[in-house]
Amino acid sequence: MVKSKPPHSAEALSRHPLLHQFQDYRIRESRRAKHVSIKISTWGDVEVVVPRGVSAQKLVSILNQRTDWIQATKQRILSERGAIAHEPEASCPTGVFLRAINETWTVDYIQTEDPHVALDVDRANQHLQISGHIEHPPLCHTLLGQWIRDYARLHFVPWLERVSQETQLPFNKCVIRRQKTRWASCSSKHNINLNDKLLFLPRDLVDYVFIHELCHTVHLNHSKQFWALVEQKETQYRTLDQQLRTAWRYVPRWLEKV
Numbered sequence: 001m002v003k004s005k006p007p008h009s010a011e012a013l014s015r016h017p018l019l020h021q022f023q024d025y026r027i028r029e030s031r032r033a034k035h036v037s038i039k040i041s042t043w044g045d046v047e048v049v050v051p052r053g054v055s056a057q058k059l060v061s062i063l064n065q066r067t068d069w070i071q072a073t074k075q076r077i078l079s080e081r082g083a084i085a086h087e088p089e090a091s092c093p094t095g096v097f098l099r100a101i102n103e104t105w106t107v108d109y110i111q112t113e114d115p116h117v118a119l120d121v122d123r124a125n126q127h128l129q130i131s132g133h134i135e136h137p138p139l140c141h142t143l144l145g146q147w148i149r150d151y152a153r154l155h156f157v158p159w160l161e162r163v164s165q166e167t168q169l170p171f172n173k174c175v176i177r178r179q180k181t182r183w184a185s186c187s188s189k190h191n192i193n194l195n196d197k198l199l200f201l202p203r204d205l206v207d208y209v210f211i212h213e214l215c216h217t218v219h220l221n222h223s224k225q226f227w228a229l230v231e232q233k234e235t236q237y238r239t240l241d242q243q244l245r246t247a248w249r250y251v252p253r254w255l256e257k258v
Contacts, residue, residue: 016056036062044074091137098199100206109134119143145258152196167233169214183209186216200250208240
C-alpha cells in the first residue's frame with residue numbers, strides 16, 4: 001500500500017509559493033525536531049531542519065528573522081575556507097593532501113573502454129591512477145573515497161592504540177566510518193568510531209579528537225568531570241576544541257559528495 005505524504009512534508013514545504021525566495025535552501029523534516037533549526041555546511045549550503053507539521057507561514061517568518069545571521073555565517077565560513085590553500089577545484093581531483101600524516105598523493109586518470117573504474121596504488125611514490133570510465137566523476141569520487149577509508153583504517157587504528165596507551169584510557173575496538181556531522185563517537189561498550197575525513201585535518205586536531213573520545217570511555221557525557229579528564233590529558237583542549245569547530249574547511253568538496 002502506498003501512503004500519501006502529510007500535507008506539510010519537507011517536499012511540500014519546499015514547493016510552497018511562500019518559500020520561493022528560499023528555494024536554494026534544503027528543507028529536511030525530522031521526527032525528533034521540536035523546533036526549526038538551521039545548519040550551514042562548510043561549503044555554505046543551508047539546511048533547514050523542521051519538525052513535522054510546521055506551516056509554511058511560520059517557517060517563512062523564522063527564515064526572515066534569521067536572514068542576516070545566515071548571510072553573515074555563510075560569509076564567515078567561505079572566508080575561512082579561502083584562507084586554506086586548496087588544490088584547484090575540479091570535477092576529479094589531481095591531488096590529495098592528507099594533513100594528518102603529511103602526505104600528498106598525485107592522481108592521474110586514464111580513459112579506457114571499461115564501463116567501470118579501477119584504482120592502482122603506488123605507495124612508494126604516493127601516486128594513484130584511476131582507469132576506466134573516468135568521464136563519470138561520481139565513479140572516480142566513490143573509488144577515491146573507498147581508498148581514503150581503507151587508508152584511514154591503516155593509520156588510525158594503530159594511532160588510536162598508541163594514544164590509548166599514552167593516556168592510559170583503554171577502548172574496546174575502533175571502526176572507521178564516514179559520518180556527516182561528527183568527527184568521532186564513543187559507545188557505552190567503549191567502541192570508538194572515527195571519521196575517515198580526519199585524514200585531512202592537522203595532526204594536533206586528530207590527536208585531540210582521539211583523546212576526547214578516549215575520555216568518553218570514562219565519562220559518556222560532557223559533564224564537568226569529563227572536561228576535567230580531558231584537560232588532564234590535553235591541557236590545550238580549549239584551543240583545539242575551538243579550532244575543531246571550523247575544521248570541516250580542510251575536507252575537499254569531492255569527498256563530501258561520496
